[in-house]
Amino acid sequence: MESGTRIQDLLRSLEHEYPHASLALNFRNxxxxxxxxxxxxxxxxxxxxxxxxxxxxxxxxxxxxxxxxxxxxxxxxxxxxxxxxxxxxxxxxxxxxxxxxxxxxxxxxxxxxxxxxxxxxxxxxxxxxxxGIQEGIAVDTHVLRVSQRFGLVGEKTPEAAERRLMGLVPREQWTWFSNALILHGRTICTARKPSCRRCPLADHCDYARQTGKGT
Ligand code: SF4
Missing domain, CATH: 1.10.340.30 (Hypothetical protein; domain 2)
Known part of the structure; x- marks a missing residue:
């Protein structure tokens, strides 16, 4: 995934699917x-x-x-x-x-x-x-895997992937983006068996395109 338009399209669809993505951890402060x-x-x-x-x-x-x-x-x-x-x-x-x-x-x-x-x-x-301070993108195992499958990053380490993602995703969306990818990685794009056929983001995904699994 290289062009700015494709990334914007992906972000728009991601926002549509996970508009209020937040962490699953409970906390009060x-x-x-x-x-x-x-x-x-x-x-x-x-x-x-x-x-x-x-x-x-x-x-x-x-x-x-x-x-x-x-x-x-x-x-x-x-x-x-x-x-x-x-x-x-x-x-x-x-x-x-x-x-x-x-x-x-x-x-x-x-x-x-x-x-x-x-x-x-x-x-x-x-x-x-x-x-609400956007100083970085939390790259956990889900964020790394899903970003790689989308084709957003080729980087193998969280540090390098984060640097790449910070250049692709608008700063005001960094926290939401990480939360959304964690959710997507847990529910649909799982490590063992991504559910490409029912994935609402398959149109934007390099992995689905390359493997033909999204169709
Ligand atoms: S199409 Fe498949 S690999 Fe791509 S994001 Fe969806 S579940 Fe993951």
Missing amino acids: PYELLIAVILSAQCTDERVNQVTRTLFERCPTPQALAVEPLESLEQMVRPTGYYRNKAKAIRACAQELVQKHGGEVPRTMEALMSLAGVGRKTAAMVLGNAY
């Missing part, structure tokens, strides 16, 4: 979203939501999370997998929020990425979905 995104690594959002219901009841603020005993956190986040590392990461992250940012989640990519357990994808997700 930037702190909750940040912790939920860290816990969502290698885990379904559904399970994270189950875990955070209890976690945020017990630790409603970074201050509370920062002093929660590690063993207690491990028990709470256990269902999300990699629980020892995750418990350590969210506690360290909360401690840094308290010590360096007055208990607030920072509003810049740089400051967010300096926190324990936070990479560029997490930072972009938090900035976009909690603050």
Whole structure:
């Protein structure tokens, strides 16, 4: 996919299908979203939501999370997998929020990425979905795969793909675009078996065109 018109057509159709695409993670404030995104690594959002219901009841603020005993956190986040590392990461992250940012989640990519357990994808997700700040496009496994199938990117790494996508998608749509591709990747364009025949975006997709699966 190279021409600007094709990309605009694709974005228009994507908007038609997923006009209000948002994350499936439950959160009430930037702190909750940040912790939920860290816990969502290698885990379904559904399970994270189950875990955070209890976690945020017990630790409603970074201050509370920062002093929660590690063993207690491990028990709470256990269902999300990699629980020892995750418990350590969210506690360290909360401690840094308290010590360096007055208990607030920072509003810049740089400051967010300096926190324990936070990479560029997490930072972009938090900035976009909690603050409406478009500083990047969160490229997770779904966004990478679907962008490649559409033919938007040939890049293999999330970092390189993000750079390409940032040049293709208007900035004000970055957060929505990432959320929409995550939704599409979960429901239709799945990793194992993309449902090209019932895909409403097949007309814009290089993979469907090349394989003839969209017809
Ligand atoms: S046509 Fe197939 S490969 Fe292309 S976006 Fe739709 S489901 Fe994915």
